[in-house]
Amino acid sequence: GAGVSQTPSNKVTEKGKYVELRCDPISGHTALYWYRQSLGQGPEFLIYFQGTGAADDSGLPNDRFFAVRPEGSVSTLKIQRTERGDSAVYLCASSFGAVQETQYFGPGTRLLVL
């Protein structure tokens, strides 16, 4: 079946611009996670949704970052006033139920802020 999909696969933007990154989880998965992966590093947790609500947003670095999942399926990560330091791969993962379940990752969106 279809895995986690993310769009766009690559995004180049200028400093100060607004970007939206989309994640389409595996059908039926209620839990959805966003991670950020910098070059040479492991994924770093940003936010976790259970259904429509953000169950844990403790990893969001500052108030420029925001994520929504209005219908409990597709999620959008929004970054305002982008900075060069935001350049990274943004990974999305989903799991069937509670956080103890295996997480399935998407291919990521490579964001470059010039």
Next chain:
Amino acid sequence: GENVEQHPSTLSVQEGDSAVIKCTYSDSASNYFPWYKQELGKGPQLIIDIRSNVGEKKDQRIAVTLNKTAKHFSLHITETQPEDSAVYFCAASNQGGSYIPTFGRGTSLIVHP
């Protein structure tokens, strides 16, 4: 919070050799330790995991060992093949607490044919 250290950062082996990647963690409450394989341009894929109630788990050519006392765990790949070449990440989480995994920095495994 949890801190996961992973070594080595790069590992080069000949096809058929074994490869070992080691990780240490700091939070004694961590009880779930997954390992991920990430190929170029793709997201991490879970290859094996271990929970703190067992010391070893094996799945064909890969195995993971856990030493709770020393707070370290290792990934063992035997009879390596060129398609094993990828970046491998270990992670640790507390499934009864914060549950969000903390990842190591990754090991780039290169298997030479």
